[in-house]
Amino acid sequence: MPVLLPMPQAGDLHPVAGVDLGVASAGIRKAGRKDILVVRLAPDTQVAGVFTRNAFCAAPVHVCREHLASASAIRVWAVNTGCANAGTGVLGLENARRSCEFLGQALHVDSAAVLPFSTGVILEHLPIDKLMAGFEQACSVLGQSDWLDAAQAIMTTDTQPKAGSTRFVVRGQTVTITGISKGAGMIRPNMATMLGFVATDAGMPRDLLQQLVREAADASFNAITIDGDTSTNDSFVAAATGVGTLRFASADDPDWPAFRQAFISLCRQLAQAIVRDGEGATKFITIAVKGARDVAEARAVGYAIAHSPLVKTAFFASDPNLGRILAAIGYSGVPDLDVAALRVLLNDVLVAEHGGRAASYTESDGQRVMAQQEIVVTVELARGNHQAEIYTCDLSHDYVSINADYRS
Amino acid sequence: MPVLLPMPQAGDLHPVAGVDLGVASAGIRKAGRKDILVVRLAPDTQVAGVFTRNAFCAAPVHVCREHLASASAIRVWAVNTGCANAGTGVLGLENARRSCEFLGQALHVDSAAVLPFSTGVILEHLPIDKLMAGFEQACSVLGQSDWLDAAQAIMTTDTQPKAGSTRFVVRGQTVTITGISKGAGMIRPNMATMLGFVATDAGMPRDLLQQLVREAADASFNAITIDGDTSTNDSFVAAATGVGTLRFASADDPDWPAFRQAFISLCRQLAQAIVRDGEGATKFITIAVKGARDVAEARAVGYAIAHSPLVKTAFFASDPNLGRILAAIGYSGVPDLDVAALRVLLNDVLVAEHGGRAASYTESDGQRVMAQQEIVVTVELARGNHQAEIYTCDLSHDYVSINADYRS
Numbered sequence: 061m062p063v064l065l066p067m068p069q070a071g072d073l074h075p076v077a078g079v080d081l082g083v084a085s086a087g088i089r090k091a092g093r094k095d096i097l098v099v100r101l102a103p104d105t106q107v108a109g110v111f112t113r114n115a116f117c118a119a120p121v122h123v124c125r126e127h128l129a130s131a132s133a134i135r136v137w138a139v140n141t142g143c144a145n146a147g148t149g150v151l152g153l154e155n156a157r158r159s160c161e162f163l164g165q166a167l168h169v170d171s172a173a174v175l176p177f178s179t180g181v182i183l184e185h186l187p188i189d190k191l192m193a194g195f196e197q198a199c200s201v202l203g204q205s206d207w208l209d210a211a212q213a214i215m216t217t218d219t220q221p222k223a224g225s226t227r228f229v230v231r232g233q234t235v236t237i238t239g240i241s242k243g244a245g246m247i248r249p250n251m252a253t254m255l256g257f258v259a260t261d262a263g264m265p266r267d268l269l270q271q272l273v274r275e276a277a278d279a280s281f282n283a284i285t286i287d288g289d290t291s292t293n294d295s296f297v298a299a300a301t302g303v304g305t306l307r308f309a310s311a312d313d314p315d316w317p318a319f320r321q322a323f324i325s326l327c328r329q330l331a332q333a334i335v336r337d338g339e340g341a342t343k344f345i346t347i348a349v350k351g352a353r354d355v356a357e358a359r360a361v362g363y364a365i366a367h368s369p370l371v372k373t374a375f376f377a378s379d380p381n382l383g384r385i386l387a388a389i390g391y392s393g394v395p396d397l398d399v400a401a402l403r404v405l406l407n408d409v410l411v412a413e414h415g416g417r418a419a420s421y422t423e424s425d426g427q428r429v430m431a432q433q434e435i436v437v438t439v440e441l442a443r444g445n446h447q448a449e450i451y452t453c454d455l456s457h458d459y460v461s462i463n464a465d466y467r468s
Numbered sequence: 469m470p471v472l473l474p475m476p477q478a479g480d481l482h483p484v485a486g487v488d489l490g491v492a493s494a495g496i497r498k499a500g501r502k503d504i505l506v507v508r509l510a511p512d513t514q515v516a517g518v519f520t521r522n523a524f525c526a527a528p529v530h531v532c533r534e535h536l537a538s539a540s541a542i543r544v545w546a547v548n549t550g551c552a553n554a555g556t557g558v559l560g561l562e563n564a565r566r567s568c569e570f571l572g573q574a575l576h577v578d579s580a581a582v583l584p585f586s587t588g589v590i591l592e593h594l595p596i597d598k599l600m601a602g603f604e605q606a607c608s609v610l611g612q613s614d615w616l617d618a619a620q621a622i623m624t625t626d627t628q629p630k631a632g633s634t635r636f637v638v639r640g641q642t643v644t645i646t647g648i649s650k651g652a653g654m655i656r657p658n659m660a661t662m663l664g665f666v667a668t669d670a671g672m673p674r675d676l677l678q679q680l681v682r683e684a685a686d687a688s689f690n691a692i693t694i695d696g697d698t699s700t701n702d703s704f705v706a707a708a709t710g711v712g713t714l715r716f717a718s719a720d721d722p723d724w725p726a727f728r729q730a731f732i733s734l735c736r737q738l739a740q741a742i743v744r745d746g747e748g749a750t751k752f753i754t755i756a757v758k759g760a761r762d763v764a765e766a767r768a769v770g771y772a773i774a775h776s777p778l779v780k781t782a783f784f785a786s787d788p789n790l791g792r793i794l795a796a797i798g799y800s801g802v803p804d805l806d807v808a809a810l811r812v813l814l815n816d817v818l819v820a821e822h823g824g825r826a827a828s829y830t831e832s833d834g835q836r837v838m839a840q841q842e843i844v845v846t847v848e849l850a851r852g853n854h855q856a857e858i859y860t861c862d863l864s865h866d867y868v869s870i871n872a873d874y875r876s
Contacts, residue, residue: 116798182791377872383590390524464785
């Protein structure tokens with residue numbers, strides 16, 4: 061059961077002009093399951109992305125980086141689930157390239173115009189014949205705009221599809237942003253992947269889009285953690301088709317901040333959905349760190365708390381275990397931390413100040429907050445003016461069960 | 469049930485000349501439980517220690533650092549369980565200092581000659597009257613040399629006492645090293661502490677002992693992890709009483725390497741005992757990283773694997789889940805890592821090379837290794853000549869149960 065995550069409704073997911081979707085069932089790991097998504101982008105679409113920093117990154121991640129660096133304009137995103145094509149050496153790269161060639165021919169674009177994405181079992185090779193058949197099938201139905209269908213096609217152990225959409229008016233022109241994500245669950249037998257795809261019909265230069273993607277990633281997909289493990293395949297890409305009427309020439313455009321904010325909000329929603337549907341999650345926790353000297357130290361404190369198994373089990377137990385939170389702050393590596401100056405709040409309840417428990421704190425106040433499904437831990441460092449938010453979930457018995465479950 | 473951890477036998481724990489032990493039950497948290505240990509050290513004993521780097525370090529850690537830096541020779545170690553005196557602000561410091569004054573008067577030494585150690589609940593104040601009564605009682609029985617009794621007195625949620633001893637002959641002279649430790653379990657409701665105390669009757673200058681303690685800590689107490697959480701109270705101290713006949717003037721002494729090795733081995737045994745008795749542990753895992761450019765990167769890779777909840781749950785499930793290990797290596801932050809050059813072994817079984825699964829690997833070989841209670845993961849980075857070992861345990865349902873258990 062995801063934590064306070066509404067099921068997306070098809071009617072709320074607005075089509076994005078210039079984006080065609082095609083879904084297929086290729087039987088890559090399980091027969092009859094949607095496991096292929098092909099996204100065709102209008103000519104002149106700008107595409108930007110960020111990818112896992114894992115040195116063991118998967119073959120498709122290598123190929124994505126190559127193709128984004130090439131002169132070709134990106135026209136196609138090709139996603140398969142069931143096999144991550146990671147830890148697959150030279151043959152894995154070849155298979156990823158063959159996928160791009162196949163789709164390039166099928167859709168009459170350069171093979172370097174195709175970005176491949178895979179998620180699923182690692183250390184196994186793509187079943188290339190099934191994959192090609194699946195791509196062919198997906199291409200034959202291209203032209204749909206069913207983003208819910210697309211969100212379902214990229215699910216692995218996600219318990220529900222993750223999608224979001226926003227439509228608003230700028231300078232009298234309607235602009236649409238729609239996206240999907242899939243989570244940080246495990247594919248038996250191996251870690252799966254965080255994938256995020258977002259598209260807008262607004263037009264903008266590629267460098268502006270790339271900058272937006274980086275900023276959005278830092279505030280969304282790079283601010284979530286289930287268990288601190290970074291997958292081999294994590295990818296987040298965005299497309300600006302420019303088929304709509306709204307165009308941004310640069311970040312100096314007076315309407316850019318509003319668009320930027322809407323884009324980042326949608327990414328944050330998609331990223332938070334991954335945590336809400338995290339393995340075994342029973343609580344959604346925001347760690348808000350304020351008063352830091354820089355964003356890096358705010359994030360370091362946030363991640364120290366969010367990664368602590370002791371903190372996470374305490375949340376699972378609804379135990380307002382302040383000591384574990386303070387200890388995590390203490391070992392987060394912030395230099396010259398003045399523990400007497402910082403304050404910690406659970407939602408609106410001040411729990412720690414002056415290096416210990418707040419005088420006003422009562423156990424019943426703490427328990428009232430901890431009983432909730434959505435909790436904000438605020439840490440005020442009182443060192444500067446920077447801040448960061450990290451999103452995580454608790455550590456439950458189900459997490460262990462899911463991840464200790466032997467490969468069938 | 470600890471993993472392959474023999475119960476220490478009183479007869480195997482050799483007395484250390486110049487060390488008197490006294491144990492008492494002060495009822496600090498539970499009535500009738502041994503919770504006080506006083507260690508009196510002969511005049512001219514040299515003492516050195518290393519302490520938690522947690523910025524939220526406990527009051528006794530502050531006082532230990534002060535007293536070690538003072539001109540006073542250390543003559544007493546005073547340990548209580550049941551209350552960590554951490555997150556206790558100014559009053560906590562006062563209470564730690566009062567303990568030292570009390571024991572200084574009782575044992576006719578300077579209060580700065582006393583090192584205080586506390587472990588247990590954090591964010592609560594020491595019950596100072598009970599504590600003083602306990603110290604008095606322990607002082608009244610000083611002179612015993614029952615190290616097993618001492619090991620029991622510092623236990624918190626440890627399921628068995630942890631102690632080790634070695635006695636050997638150097639230049640025709642018998643030398644003894646004996647030590648105790650307590651673990652990384654939780655004290656409900658808060659994280660507990662790693663404590664290690666080691667004593668030898670050999671004599672040596674303080675700077676030589678301090679250097680030895682640092683080296684030993686890096687190879688033992690600083691090389692273990694249960695869950696990556698660093699306590700507020702972690703302390704490891706050693707005493708060289710010099711009451712025995714063996715003296716080392718410097719590290720250039722030809723017999724120093726043999727003594728050093730024996731000392732480090734004992735510390736490693738005490739540290740590994742903490743992991744073997746780790747919360748919910750069912751397996752003891754050594755991560756041996758070889759071929760690193762420096763020790764820091766070897767440790768970074770080792771800790772990335774040892775901290776990964778995905779790796780740890782796979783060990784719990786006896787699942788040879790290579791992908792999770794490779795992914796952890798991949799995100800350990802080693803710069804310019806050539807994943808095609810590295811090799812990974814589970815005990816004697818080569819599992820990964822050339823960036824993927826080894827051709828010779830079979831699932832049955834992997835399962836044979838994973839079924840064992842003690843497993844060595846060897847990572848050969850092929851980048852240099854440095855190495856490190858990290859010791860950890862698996863992540864089980866019992867870990868979650870123990871740490872999610874609500875405070876009674």
